[in-house]
Amino acid sequence: MSAPQLVVHRDKELMAQAAAARLITAVVDAQSSRGTASVVLTGGRNGNGLLAALAAAPARDAVDWSRLDLWWGDERFLPEGDPERNVTQARAALLDAVPVDPSRVHAMPASDGPYGDDADAAAAGYAQRLAEAAGPGDHGGVPAFDVLMLGVGPDTHVASLFPELRAVRETGRTVVGVHGAPKPPPTRVSLTLPAIRAAREVWLLAAGEDKAEAVRTALSGAGEIQAPAAGAYGLDRTLWLLDTAAASLLPRTLYRPAAV
């Protein structure tokens, strides 16, 4: 477990640009040392903002897109191509603009896909795919992701792990079907906390005033069942990428804003 590190940017645009630059560097470094890189994408406003900033960054060409595996932390369980699906939004923000290898874009199943409308079977199928990609040295049935990104919801949810729901209590499986999510759509597929914690680096993204309470709660000692973001950390690094609005309620012991 790695202790959270905070980086606070002036506003959400700068946060997205800086996080995109950071991701380019992380991917290039992983490709240089291991040949390939693996990244877990998140949906939501901050995740898509980062992808759009990456698409606009000239340095995106430093990435060898053909040697990058992309996975998802969660998916809204909807038909293929639905505009609310995280993968649909990621394609629009970035993936349609870069030469990714389609066989390395590991989208979570859709509700009209091979598992039909059975979200639990879809989750088991994705878990199987992750297990097949895991190497002999990897732990917990998932590859050792280089970077796993998570948008933090205003209620402290990450991926589709919502406070108090069954999915956030999962200790065995790496991927689960989520039912009755308080944010639409109610049916989702999500990585679990054990799968998230198998990543080398976990980056939590939160920008905007509506995230301030969630950030304060998760970083002030809340339990992971009540505040799932509190249970998300990486093996080597846990990075909270914030803007000043999202950091505004943090105690001064954690974040001291620069004097103006």
Ligand SMILES: O=C1O[C@H](COP(=O)(O)O)[C@@H](O)[C@H](O)[C@H]1O
């Ligand atoms: O529904 C979801 O919400 C979270 C957070 O989204 P945001 O718009 O509040 O930033 C996101 O991380 C997750 O992937 C998504 O499915």
